[in-house]
Amino acid sequence: MKKVLIVMGSDSDLPVMQNACKVLDELGVGYEVRISSAHRAPAKTAALAGGAAAGGFGVIIAGAGGAAHLAGVIAAETILPVIAVPIKSGALVGLDALLAMVQMPAGIPVATVAIDGARNAGILAAQILAQADDALGQRLAAFKADMLAGVEGKDARLQELGVAGYLAQK
Numbered sequence: 001m002k003k004v005l006i007v008m009g010s011d012s013d014l015p016v017m018q019n020a021c022k023v024l025d026e027l028g029v030g031y032e033v034r035i036s037s038a039h040r041a042p043a044k045t046a047a048l049a050g051g052a053a054a055g056g057f058g059v060i061i062a063g064a065g066g067a068a069h070l071a072g073v074i075a076a077e078t079i080l081p082v083i084a085v086p087i088k089s090g091a092l093v094g095l096d097a098l099l100a101m102v103q104m105p106a107g108i109p110v111a112t113v114a115i116d117g118a119r120n121a122g123i124l125a126a127q128i129l130a131q132a133d134d135a136l137g138q139r140l141a142a143f144k145a146d147m148l149a150g151v152e153g154k155d156a157r158l159q160e161l162g163v164a165g166y167l168a169q170k
């Protein structure tokens with residue numbers, strides 16, 4: 001099975017980006033985690049991106065804050081799908097990273113999730129890999145079924161206890 005390459009601009013991104021790792025663990029998807037920066041280590045970043053397909057990766061997740069060019073620079077060096085995670089940081093608390101990642105020029109797309117949305121990035125990466133992996137597709141279907149069961153359980157409890165009772169036991 002192909003793996004997910006997770007790249008982040010700094011170790012300060014790791015507390016958020018670990019949520020991609022956690023959900024990939026839940027889904028049984030292999031991954032590698034690297035620190036590289038579009039601005040502080042441009043050649044390293046280009047080499048990581050350019051070698052990813054040959055290295056057995058099928059999708060790349062890139063997390064960065066600030067003037068976040070990491071996902072776009074990676075996407076420029078590969079035809080693998082790239083998922084961007086804007087990280088909440090600095091004076092603009094992630095809005096700068098979100099806009100930099102969403103507003104890519106025509107021809108170099110990245111799929112941008114919410115600010116600090118690393119868990120969704122992991123799920124989306126797994127969904128991409130599942131297009132060529134039926135067993136992973138079945139695990140993703142079970143994952144969705146678990147979410148549905150969670151909602152149904154909460155709704156049943158709300159109907160049983162009423163609003164005040166539900167909140168009192170929450």
Ligand code: RP5
Nearest residue numbers: 009010012064065066087089
């Ligand atoms: C970005 O600048 C990194 O992705 C990080 O989100 C932000 C701050 O980096 P540090 O100064 O904490 O290393 O490149």
